Amino acid sequence: MKYLLLLPITIMILASCSKGNELQKSIYVRDSKNPELPAYSEWGYNTFGAYYDRQPFVSNDYEVPAKLIVADGSTSFFLTGQIGPYYNYCDANMTVTFILRNFAPNLYNQLILLNDSVIDLKNPLIEVKINIENTESEVKILNGKLEFKHARNLIVDTKPVGVILSGYFEFQAIVDTKPVTMSDGRFDVGVLRDNFYVMDEVD
């Protein structure tokens, strides 16, 4: 009888004919205090969220939420999502890029050097870019920080597969002559082979 009852589960398991990489997918766990943002987590849930003035800037299921590109001795940390609630896919695409100069890891596992680091966005070695609907704006940071609270190796079945970056960000800036506040920013993203890029240096 026990085995008879296990039959439905077996069928369900067999029915899963495709095996996507679950670690690349987003898991949106709502923040109880700020319901329009994902809760802060350190699992590599591939979500981020912040308030861009009053509007939520959040990751979604269609865009890869985080990409890291290493080029010319700098690392660009892209957060791509949308302005507007996460359940409304008609909202505008938005990307915020943090460019960290003098930091150029060759492999993604070197990102754990960022563990427990707070980066002052006013530092001249740091640049912030904002792109909304493919239109890039000029950004002048007034104050702000990018905090990598944890950068941990991600190990699955005893094998290293990536790095989880989790932390906070916030800033005030003049964006195309308009003052803007990015507040309550949090991110929890996995950096695997698929979203870590090292560009060859141009001679």
Next chain:
Amino acid sequence: MRAKLFFGLVFYLFVGKALAQELRQKNLSFETGIDFIFSEPTKMDFVRGDVPSYYNLGEATSNLSSLQFKNYLGIKAEVFTLNNKFALTGGIRYTHLYGAIGKQSYWYVTTSDFFYVLVTQNNSNTELMKVKEVTQSSHYVGVPLELKFFPMSPHLIQIYFKAGLEFNFRVKTKTDVVFSNDDMSIYKNKIADLVRNPGNFCAVANGAAGLRIGRPYKINFSLEGNLPVVFITQETTGVVNPLSGVGFQCNLYIPLKKVNQNLKN
């Protein structure tokens, strides 16, 4: 007035129109049954889920499915009221409660058949394991108490209704883990230690309707459907949280006393 009504009812139930010399029907019964439990996976903060953002479910374990059932066998004594309208049973029962969680992959064919369990997380590493299924078998010894009502006078086939209670004490629980990668089975105990065990005590209530086949004072057989089966105690929750269930039970009755042929007629 209320007291008179109460005592009148009791008198009717246990004495009724029975003759003074009539023997009370007493049986020994052997039971077996199974209950299918509607359940949900227990919220576990060490399971990495896969909740698409448009679901807005807010829990990382929402994509897991659960299975739970309990089967049992026991021996009971049954005593009828003199009018054969009611019967009270009590005895001892062994119960096996089985629970399992796995990936809910049937409707989401693009997802994998495993889920991730967080084994350790320290300042430099987050270590996960791919798990297909976690099962938990708990064994209980308990006391069932049942009250049956027979609305019709004794026939070869009788319909009856039942209210039951059972009080179970957990003897043993075994947790098993099916890994996506068989080589990881050496870590089974590590994950089993993360999973909560059910409490030591479990109380279950149920209602039932059944058919009883056989003449009074002879060997009888009954089949009954349990609806609903309700877990009264929260401590029953282990890897799976039971909600309610349905099931069926079979009984074989052996009369304890033979009655004088004259009295039967």
